[in-house]
Amino acid sequence: MKQLFKILLLWLSIHPLWAQNELLFFQTNWGFEGSWEAFFSKAKSSGYEGIEIWLPKSEDVQQEVANGLKKHQLKVIYLCGTNNSLPFKESVSAYRKDLKRAMDQKPYAINSHTCSEFFTFEQNQEFIKVAHEMQTLYNIPITHETHRGRFSYSLPETHRFLNSDSKLRLTLDVSHWMVVHESLLTQQQGLLEEVLLRTDHIHARVGFEEGPQVNNPQAPEWTNALTRHLSIWESIIVKHWEAGTPLTITTEFGPPNYLPTAPFTQKPLSDQWEANVFIMEAIKKRMQREN
Numbered sequence: 666m667k668q669l670f671k672i673l674l675l676w677l678s679i680h681p682l683w684a685q686n687e688l689l690f691f692q693t694n695w696g697f698e699g700s701w702e703a704f705f706s707k708a709k710s711s712g713y714e715g716i717e718i719w720l721p722k723s724e725d726v727q728q729e730v731a732n733g734l735k736k737h738q739l740k741v742i743y744l745c746g747t748n749n750s751l752p753f754k755e756s757v758s759a760y761r762k763d764l765k766r767a768m769d770q771k772p773y774a775i776n777s778h779t780c781s782e783f784f785t786f787e788q789n790q791e792f793i794k795v796a797h798e799m800q801t802l803y804n805i806p807i808t809h810e811t812h813r814g815r816f817s818y819s820l821p822e823t824h825r826f827l828n829s830d831s832k833l834r835l836t837l838d839v840s841h842w843m844v845v846h847e848s849l850l851t852q853q854q855g856l857l858e859e860v861l862l863r864t865d866h867i868h869a870r871v872g873f874e875e876g877p878q879v880n881n882p883q884a885p886e887w888t889n890a891l892t893r894h895l896s897i898w899e900s901i902i903v904k905h906w907e908a909g910t911p912l913t914i915t916t917e918f919g920p921p922n923y924l925p926t927a928p929f930t931q932k933p934l935s936d937q938w939e940a941n942v943f944i945m946e947a948i949k950k951r952m953q954r955e956n
Contacts, residue, residue, distance in 0.1 A: 687911035691715040696920025705733040715740030717915040720767045743767040746778030768803040775807040776836045780816035789816040808866045810836040837864040840872025847874045849893045868917040880925040881935035916941035
């Protein structure tokens with residue numbers, strides 16, 4: 666027993682980051698073509714604590730997912746979103762029902778694709794109000810993803826909502842803003858600061874000035890973009906550690922056509938799963954070095 670205790674103390678001294686701070690990594694099933702069982706097994710063996718998926722519509726599939734999560738001891742973040750093809754009032758109603766369906770499954774959290782850039786500011790606030798109500802009712806956190814096509818499609822527009830709603834919390838996918846603003850946002854650190862303070866979940870994908878996803882994050886030509894994203898993510902992680910609050914990160918490199926392909930053959934230029942695992946390990950390595 667004394668020997669085991671010594672080993673534990675040694676591990677904690679080597680890994681103060683993981684002993685003192687909770688940083689949970691989630692894997693997306695976006696583009697995964699195997700069975701649910703294969704996905705759960707691969708996510709677990711790759712080192713993930715959980716998965717992030719859209720809530721299945723079928724109750725049978727929901728049960729299959731619930732069984733797989735329990736078997737592999739994985740957490741789940743469910744994706745929900747505003748249906749922008751519906752008129753405003755119908756869209757709000759559908760959004761409430763979608764959140765309820767997801768909340769009833771008791772996930773770790775909800776990541777929301779909220780509102781539309783074509784709804785008015787006041788209309789978009791109605792969706793966020795619904796999310797606040799559902800979060801309070803179920804005591805499950807809801808974060809709103811920064812995403813093209815949503816209320817949060819740009820950095821300045823997102824600030825309008827943050828300034829009007831002190832309860833609004835974000836999922837930061839900064840790769841979208843790299844495209845929208847055609848920059849790595851190095852000159853916008855002041856505007857980014859409030860966003861970093863209000864972020865509780867990260868979508869870790871590396872974008873660049875002309876696209877939301879580089880072809881391979883390990884390629885040397887993307888070093889500047891990778892370093893910039895790591896720096897932004899690190900700032901969020903440190904803020905949560907200082908506050909003693911957990912942080913979740915979903916590695917979210919996507920499949921074709923998010924993942925660039927060769928012309929004519931449409932062969933992917935890199936491996937999606939490998940890219941996501943690389944990003945997870947890059948974040949862990951950076952944070953271990955900093956701590």
